[in-house]
Amino acid sequence: xxxxxxxxxxVLVALRSGPAGAAAILDTVRRLDGQVGPATLFGALARLERxxxxxxxxxxxxxxxxxxxxxxxxxxx
Amino acid sequence: xxxxxxxxxxxxxxxxxxxLASILEARPATFMDRVDLIRGAVDAHLHPELVARxxxxxxxxxxxxxxxxxxxxxxxxxxxxLVGVTTIAxxxxxxxxxxxxxxxxxxxxxxxLYAGAILRLVWSGGIRGRIGSxxxxxxxxxxxxxxxxxxxxxxxxxxxxxAVTALNRAVAGRWPGWLAATISVAAVLAFGTNTESGSMWxxxxxxxxxxxxxxxxxxxxxxxxxxxxxxxxxxxx
Numbered sequence: 365x366x367x368x369x370x371x372x373x374x375v376l377v378a379l380r381s382g383p384a385g386a387a388a389i390l391d392t393v394r395r396l397d398g399q400v401g402p403a404t405l406f407g408a409l410a411r412l413e414r415x416x417x418x419x420x421x422x423x424x425x426x427x428x429x430x431x432x433x434x435x436x437x438x439x440x441x
Numbered sequence: 442x443x444x445x446x447x448x449x450x451x452x453x454x455x456x457x458x459x460x461l462a463s464i465l466e467a468r469p470a471t472f473m474d475r476v477d478l479i480r481g482a483v484d485a486h487l488h489p490e491l492v493a494r495x496x497x498x499x500x501x502x503x504x505x506x507x508x509x510x511x512x513x514x515x516x517x518x519x520x521x522x523l524v525g526v527t528t529i530a531x532x533x534x535x536x537x538x539x540x541x542x543x544x545x546x547x548x549x550x551x552x553x554l555y556a557g558a559i560l561r562l563v564w565s566g567g568i569r570g571r572i573g574s575x576x577x578x579x580x581x582x583x584x585x586x587x588x589x590x591x592x593x594x595x596x597x598x599x600x601x602x603x604a605v606t607a608l609n610r611a612v613a614g615r616w617p618g619w620l621a622a623t624i625s626v627a628a629v630l631a632f633g634t635n636t637e638s639g640s641m642w643x644x645x646x647x648x649x650x651x652x653x654x655x656x657x658x659x660x661x662x663x664x665x666x667x668x669x670x671x672x673x674x675x676x677x678x
Binding site for chain 2: 386390401404406411414
């Protein structure tokens with residue numbers, strides 16, 4: 365994960381309450397962790413997707429949302 | 442801001458570009474955001490596997506698997522190399538020999554083929570491969586137009602280019618170390634020969650090595666080293 369690890373952790377925390385779009389995730393992560401760059405967020409999202417800890421879901425024409433996969437449901441305290 | 446997004450690989454933009462652009466429209470980017478975007482672009486180039494579908498990445502980044510064109514170029518270039526070495530061995534060339542001019546067309550063709558093979562390998566090697574190998578390939582192409590020096594430096598420059606490319610692949614985990622080492626030793630031996638020393642046969646070694654690689658490449662059997670990158674990183678996470 366490298367420098368994306370901490371942001372990835374906050375992304376998982378942000379998605380604990382349910383699916384959210386990238387913009388909403390960025391707002392939540394910034395609220396929790398201070399200033400996080402948009403590219404860092406997408407770097408973390410890409411890595412979490414690659415590890416199948418989160419997944420992308422279509423939202424009917426709007427921006428896609430992200431949600432925790434079955435591997436992570438109930439794992440994030 | 443869209444200029445910064447153009448720094449990202451096409452595949453990355455295809456997957457995340459619209460979302461990122463939407464965020465940047467809604468939230469004016471600070472200076473640090475711009476720095477972050479540049480760092481993100483570098484990361485995206487270093488880790489194309491992040492936006493590749495499963496199984497797609499290895500094919501795209503492997504310098505030889507499925508690269509028939511590259512393999513054919515290497516085989517053809519190696520054959521021309523052997524012809525050139527034989528020609529020089531039969532009639533040794535010295536500095537300033539006018540006879541060397543007769544080899545110009547042959548050298549140009551062989552050099553272009555090698556340059557094509559190098560560039561093909563570089564192009565399919567990801568950014569890590571592009572930086573190191575690109576510089577060497579540029580050197581090889583620059584040396585190419587010279588007539589008499591190329592009989593001394595040009596061939597060896599091209600062969601060293603390939604050796605360095607092979608080493609680069611080994612460093613990137615694409616080729617096993619023993620293969621890169623073999624090619625490198627052969628190139629060094631070739632470099633140590635002189636067109637008038639009677640040991641020109643040594644210069645055939647890299648040609649055989651590269652021909653072997655080319656054949657393996659054509660048939661898609663080029664062995665690959667352990668994949669380094671996010672998968673390995675993720676496995677230990």
